[in-house]
Amino acid sequence: MSYRENVEITRTACLADGVYEMWLKTEKMAKEAKPGQFISVYSNDGSRLLPRPISICRIDGNKLRIVYRVAGKGTEEFSKMEAGQRLDIQGPLGNGYELEKILSDVAGKTGKKVDRAVLFGGGIGVPPMLELAKQLHDAKTCDVEAVLGYRDNQLFLKSEFDEFGHVTVATEDGSIGTKGNVLDAVKTCKITGDVIFACGPTPMLRAIKAYAEENSIEAYISLEEKMACGIGACLACVCKTTHKDEHSQVNNARVCKEGPVFNAKEVEI
């Protein structure tokens, strides 16, 4: 079940250059949210009609936290809002991670219980991994190994990941951790695991998909696409799938409905 709510912003902060967080007090939404899901955030300016899909970064009681990078007019508008102001949001949307199911699926396929999950977050793909890290940590069924890629030394959210597992950092400019991307860090630091969860720019996801296939690791990746309805009705946000899916009959899964989390094997990116 998902909802439309006009919510109050309870806290905002700037986490790094151009990266902001917002805490939202929801009525019902937070209660049903899962890691990997997203919400549609609507502009208060009538010239911008379409929702901005933003991943859920943390769920805390009836509150949702989102972290976003200013990428255009909509996110710029959000970045100027303050606690006490209100926003229309809709969600939780998308499939998100059904953790128990995924972990037992993976165990079934590989014939081996998942002892260590590797979480890849690249850039603004870091925030969606945080709630996942927390829930994996709290479930105590496997270790959490987070590999986070940043542009520079502004390691937003990094310290919060430290609470939930072991963290490795890669930076584009080499200022901290491995110079390069998250896979460079994997090689340098010899990181291994039994399942991969990843969110980040498409080139990174493409590399992780290849890496996972080479190493026969199951990988779950979060895709992005432009959205209009955000709920599966308009067919704007499709991605190519390897198998014909029930809904489309034409190998087009909806990122907002069947996704945004896909088994890397099942999508062409």
Add this chain to the structure above:
Amino acid sequence: MSYRENVEITRTACLADGVYEMWLKTEKMAKEAKPGQFISVYSNDGSRLLPRPISICRIDGNKLRIVYRVAGKGTEEFSKMEAGQRLDIQGPLGNGYELEKILSDVAGKTGKKVDRAVLFGGGIGVPPMLELAKQLHDAKTCDVEAVLGYRDNQLFLKSEFDEFGHVTVATEDGSIGTKGNVLDAVKTCKITGDVIFACGPTPMLRAIKAYAEENSIEAYISLEEKMACGIGACLACVCKTTHKDEHSQVNNARVCKEGPVFNAKEVEI
């Protein structure tokens, strides 16, 4: 000279059902403003591009006060704004009252110094008369007789007029003063004067124009028309004039430029 400024709202209040006031701290605008002039107020919502013309109600140092009725989406937006928020405005616009010139013109035409000015304000036409009343009062050259028409007993601004002259009230529902319109009050209370200044709905202005002609009184009335540029460039806001004007060559004066204040004789309404 007129200006475009992004100004801070310093005070807001609700004066009657659906009628609001706003004080704006300007850089240069207030310094040059005259009674009878207006400002263009711009929406902060991108779906509304055109300015809302709102008359200047009071000028106080570098501050301007406007009083407006919620008539649609734009004025509704303004009514929800609070002190500390900002708005784009442009002005002062239009001719406004060149008081000395008008009073001497009238004296010239009638062969008699203006001893008493009658100010008519109907409904949301009341506010623009306030600064005029003040300036006439402060100039001490003539008495101010204000005739104010309201819907009901919510006599917004009435007490402020009391400071500047004698006030007569008409209400549509008869709850206070003469039941009826401002001209009913004139008849009932036998109000006379040497010049008329009026702002209000078109039917009221039409009646005042006729009344002034019958009684050979010079009357200056403030017209309204839909505006796009507000500065005389687009020719949206014309009114029919009795004489061919220099600018249009076709008996079409621009309310935003040659007006909004016209000698009643010179326009067809």
Add this chain to the structure above:
Amino acid sequence: MEVSKLTDKDLNLGVDIAGVHLNNPVMEASGTFGSGMEYSEYVDLNRLGAVVTKGVANVPWPGNPTPRIAETYGGMINAIGLQNPGLDTFCNRDIPFLKQYDTKIIVNVCGKTEEDYIDAVEKLGEQPVDLLEINISCPNVKEGGIAFGQVPAMAEKITAAVKKVAKQPVIMKLSPNVTDIAEMARAVEAGGADAVSLINTLTGMKIDVNRRTFAVANKTGGLSGPAIRPVAVRMVYQVANAVNLPIIGMGGITCAEDALEFIMVGATGVAVGTANFNDPMTTVKVVDGIRDYMIRNGVKDIHELIGCVK
């Protein structure tokens, strides 16, 4: 201000379109609502006069590459390319779903050739659907579609061909990308159309100036949303004065006042499209808002408003 004494039960919001009775004039526009399934979480479909389905063809279509949409000022452009699962899946899944509700079913049909349309319309003849809406105006597919919608003789021909096999009344959906919309309406009237719906999207383009590329992969897309409403209202007005057919008006409706613009210039039905993306409850808000307007203004029957501005 006088307040009318009308209450809900004094009001008639029901309208007839080509002999089919709708409980109220409000529906959603094809392609913006799927077959209603996803929106049923937000909207009670029983409250809608009709549900208009996403365009469906005789066989599945894959649609266009992504990005398929781009936001524009007060609107959006889309080039979905009529992706659809084909009639078989549609008839097995979507029609039974909609039959659960007390609303009329309007199936939007697309095709690349006359044969495609005929095939689909014939198959739909067996199905419990109330009206067919024939999309001859989709700007986002290379073949067919839009050509039928821009040349009067072609529009008349395809209408006549469809009418010949159709078991349900036929609504022809017109493209606004023409010099003279009245001429197009007269052409489909001559072809035997039972109703017209308009407008489909205006062909538009957006450039991503930072990446120096087209914002949608298909280069052009269909512009929709409140930005285009004045064009849509004008065209409905022109068509209402040109033909004797019921009109379903659409293009940028976001609230009851917007819908009333269309009704007042002659639309019998109104459809909400892009606005659903901004607020999934728009359709029911439009229904409620029309009712409120009628009560406020002492209008007992919606027919007093249809075409009242001449």
Add this chain to the structure above:
Amino acid sequence: MEVSKLTDKDLNLGVDIAGVHLNNPVMEASGTFGSGMEYSEYVDLNRLGAVVTKGVANVPWPGNPTPRIAETYGGMINAIGLQNPGLDTFCNRDIPFLKQYDTKIIVNVCGKTEEDYIDAVEKLGEQPVDLLEINISCPNVKEGGIAFGQVPAMAEKITAAVKKVAKQPVIMKLSPNVTDIAEMARAVEAGGADAVSLINTLTGMKIDVNRRTFAVANKTGGLSGPAIRPVAVRMVYQVANAVNLPIIGMGGITCAEDALEFIMVGATGVAVGTANFNDPMTTVKVVDGIRDYMIRNGVKDIHELIGCVK
């Protein structure tokens, strides 16, 4: 991010339109700026590539009754009806005013008949104006105007007639209210046009549902503003691919990014219309923004951007 080392003086923003050199591609759109006099309080006219005047006819025109405009979602409709003081007043007052500035003068000409156009164009031959823009697309006057703009043969004929008497290069201004804008552009090219400008306004209508009447007295009006930009960009793209003429692109430009959309699909010049009403400084902001974009992206010459998206 790499930052380009370009500075202001490395840049070339100058463009040629039909042999006339403009310091930069930015002008304002006819009818939204008068003859620049009122706006000169807010804008340094020397900063504009050209000033395009409000449409002027051989004799004064009274225009339409009021209300002449109505705000619409992300735009407006206008039915000014080409009120103008006639060429005599215009030549005595407006041209001398504009000659004070270092900018090019483009005079927009309107007419009801071919003779009107010819008369006006002949009279302007004596005047120090740089370019003529012939408005064959005004939807707000009953006679002439729009008919010339919607029928290719008529457009070609009026272009040829004007060219025969014109002393200055001729820009034909096209109407978007046509099925095929490329065909119209080819028609005026065949007629001898030196350049084209597009788009004029889309015909639209707004209803005041509370008063149950048309929002503008003329019933229909021309829709302009950012709402229509995607249609305008699409048409400029189509025309750039259809003819070999310089294009002045317009329709909803509010900032440099908007202007660059037009430039990237092939416009040599760009004009700002409705946005002036929202912010009188828009034109100079567009000039500054284009310059900033070029510096940021290491683009030395605006010609690298013209038509770069194919």
